[in-house]
Amino acid sequence: MRLGLVSSKGGTGKTTSAVSIAMGLHRLGRTLAVDCDPQGSLMSWSEEAAEQGTPLPFTVVSMPTRDVHVRLARSVLARAPRADPP
Numbered sequence: 001m002r003l004g005l006v007s008s009k010g011g012t013g014k015t016t017s018a019v020s021i022a023m024g025l026h027r028l029g030r031t032l033a034v035d036c037d038p039q040g041s042l043m044s045w046s047e048e049a050a051e052q053g054t055p056l057p058f059t060v061v062s063m064p065t066r067d068v069h070v071r072l073a074r075s076v077l078a079r080a081p082r083a084d085p086p
């Protein structure tokens with residue numbers, strides 16, 4: 001499953017929602033959060049959480065590129081084993 005949180009309007013809770021949703025998904029299975037925002041808030045939050053000794057329980061990577069969908073599809077991440085293949 002892939003979910004995208006997208007809005008051109010700033011400050012509407014995208015990053016906050018992404019963390020909450022990823023927290024929930026992490027409880028169901030392996031979860032990767034991809035920060036596509038050049039501002040890098042999600043990655044910063046992830047770093048700060050780790051520095052405070054409470055790391056986010058899911059993996060966060062930063063990929064602020066327009067073709068992130070292509071890069072992800074070609075990456076080793078797409079070839080990772082799936083817990084529940086079709």
Ligand SMILES: Nc1ncnc2c1ncn2[C@@H]1O[C@H](COP(=O)(O)OP(=O)(O)OP(=O)(O)O)[C@@H](O)[C@H]1O
Binds near residue numbers: 009
């Ligand atoms: N459901 C909510 N209720 C109240 N405040 C919220 C809620 N979700 C987010 N906020 C607050 O709104 C502000 C903006 O949230 P957030 O950084 O997640 O938005 P964003 O859309 O990712 O912003 P940006 O466009 O800068 O990336 C933050 O101060 C956050 O704490």
Ligand SMILES: [Mg+2]
Binds near residue numbers: 015016041
């Ligand atoms: Mg944000």
